[in-house]
């Protein structure tokens with residue numbers, strides 16, 4: 512059916528279609544007590560700094576400015592940049608001058624390549640910087656992306672791409688104007704288990720897909736929106752859906768190979784809990800696909816931990832548990848083609864993501880996880896909140912825009 516083909520094609524060719532898209536924001540009914548303000552934080556607990564600075568390996572290595580020296584940057588990304596084929600850290604951007612000096616020394620970044628947020632626009636004149644990797648709270652992704660493009664740099668931006676589809680569109684437009692690369696750091700596209708799962712589902716290893724279930728949840732300790740940006744509406748949006756739950760959104764899309772045509776959702780915001788004065792604690796959604804398949808997505812900051820993906824087809828069930836972690840993935844099929852899978856080391860996803868980005872910059876290869884993919888996902892997030900707010904099923908166009 513043409514309807515199905517167009518939705519499937521959007522998964523693969525979203526970039527071509529997105530040029531014609533318009534904004535349809537569906538903001539959540541949440542109140543924020545603050546506006547988003549940049550703020551330097553102390554060195555995160557358990558931060559791993561290298562004993563000796565990593566070496567640049569190749570002449571064509573891409574110089575990257577890391578923007579935001581938080582937990583993910585320091586503990587996951589920066590220690591693994593050396594494993595990438597042609598990327599090196601050439602500059603740092605931070606709001607904490609002591610941490611900037613300490614991390615700069617450990618990574619061998621010269622003092623004149625260490626920037627404060629207010630100096631960010633000066634990177635335009637710094638030829639050591641080819642690209643920036645934005646690892647800031649979500650509220651700052653759009654602004655720093657647009658400013659990096661204005662400075663003539665390429666951008667790798669952490670997920671979620673931004674707080675709204677309107678911001679995503681502005682980021683994409685800025686990249687086009689500057690003729691620079693924009694990639695969203697959806698690391699699972701470079702992780703062997705998830706890549707193998709995509710391949711298996713394309714080859715109908717469980718038959719025709721009937722039901723997808725995802726659950727990305729954990730129970731957060733005591734905190735408040737002032738203490739933790741993830742619980743702050745102005746900095747993070749609606750909460751777990753944009754953060755952990757986005758892995759479930761992504762999985763449901765790349766495992767089904769389809770765009771949903773409807774979403775119905777519920778949100779839960781417990782009263783009197785200081786963690787959830789500005790964000791939702793739980794989000795649950797049901798999607799329908801043109802093929803007849805259904806996806807059930809759950810995500811929470813206030814339930815026992817889960818990082819789970821399951822695809823049930825007519826002939827068997829794919830089970831991924833944990834599904835999207837940094838390491839330790841497990842995957843099996845039950846049913847007719849029953850077997851366990853061990854397709855590779857999940858930790859290569861970090862370097863693989865960077866290799867993909869630097870190939871696009873140096874060789875002009877296409878970006879798989881581009882701005883249009885980030886925009887598509889923000890549209891689905893907005894549709895989820897719109898459904899929860901109105902109590903109605905939201906119908907979707909093939910590009911994820913709400914039809915009403």
Ligand code: NDP
Nearest residue numbers: 548549550551552579580581582583605606646647669670
């Ligand atoms: P952290 O809270 O650990 O660090 C965020 C950093 O952002 C801070 O250290 C600070 O850097 C900077 N910052 C600037 N303004 C603020 C502010 N107002 N409040 C808090 N921090 C501020 O966050 P994470 O490292 O966990 O997350 C950063 C980004 O990475 C997010 O987009 C998140 O979604 C993404 N992420 C992605 C993951 C993945 O698996 N792909 C996993 C974890 C996070 P400084 O002190 O240097 O100024």
